[in-house]
Amino acid sequence: MLNDRYIWEDFKNEKDYALSHIYHQNIDFLFFYGRKFTDDEDIILDTIHDLFYYLIQSRRKLGETDNIRFYLITAFKRRLIKEIQNHNKQVSIGDSYHNEPEFSFSIEEDMIHSEDYSKQAYLINQGMNELNARQREILYYKFNCDLEYDQICDIMSISYDTARQLVSRAIRLMRKYLSENDFYLFFIFSRLTTFFK
Numbered sequence: 001m002l003n004d005r006y007i008w009e010d011f012k013n014e015k016d017y018a019l020s021h022i023y024h025q026n027i028d029f030l031f032f033y034g035r036k037f038t039d040d041e042d043i044i045l046d047t048i049h050d051l052f053y054y055l056i057q058s059r060r061k062l063g064e065t066d067n068i069r070f071y072l073i074t075a076f077k078r079r080l081i082k083e084i085q086n087h088n089k090q091v092s093i094g095d096s097y098h099n100e101p102e103f104s105f106s107i108e109e110d111m112i113h114s115e116d117y118s119k120q121a122y123l124i125n126q127g128m129n130e131l132n133a134r135q136r137e138i139l140y141y142k143f144n145c146d147l148e149y150d151q152i153c154d155i156m157s158i159s160y161d162t163a164r165q166l167v168s169r170a171i172r173l174m175r176k177y178l179s180e181n182d183f184y185l186f187f188i189f190s191r192l193t194t195f196f197k
Contacts, residue, residue, distance in 0.1 A: 003066070007021055011055075012059045012062055030051075033077075043087060070145075073145065131174070
């Protein structure tokens with residue numbers, strides 16, 4: 001199996017398989033990531049299209065990476081926020097844009113998207129609502145995207161210590177909420193988060 005550094009180099013050297021691989025491995029992820037910032041699917045799809053157009057046009061000038069998804073998240077988020085801000089200048093108040101991104105934990109997403117929207121999904125959703133937007137966002141990057149702290153710092157423009165503190169506080173708050181409401185979920189969450197303080 002090819003690693004990201006090798007695939008990225010092949011992409012920069014205009015190998016067709018590399019573009020196809022990068023696109024198909026990340027298109028759905030970028031779309032759902034974009035939904036955390038806006039409900040406007042046209043803006044999300046246009047931004048994805050613009051991002052890949054830019055990457056193709058300037059591929060020989062692109063820097064190195066050993067984590068393609070991190071590279072795409074960083075570039076996509078910057079472009080999407082700019083697009084939303086530009087669009088918000090043209091629309092009236094009350095349109096369907098979020099003031100803060102709606103980040104959620106992967107367990108929550110799995111439960112919510114299953115046919116059985118259970119008590120556990122509701123409790124996790126309520127627990128996530130106890131966190132502020134930055135705490136939800138950092139848990140998303142840490143658990144859903146499996147990013148390292150230095151990568152999260154780049155995306156969120158925060159220091160390493162701030163990133164560690166945000167994760168630690170968010171985990172503590174979620175554990176407290178779940179321990180008070182559902183021991184089974186508390187147990188699962190605690191096992192998943194043991195190594196991410």
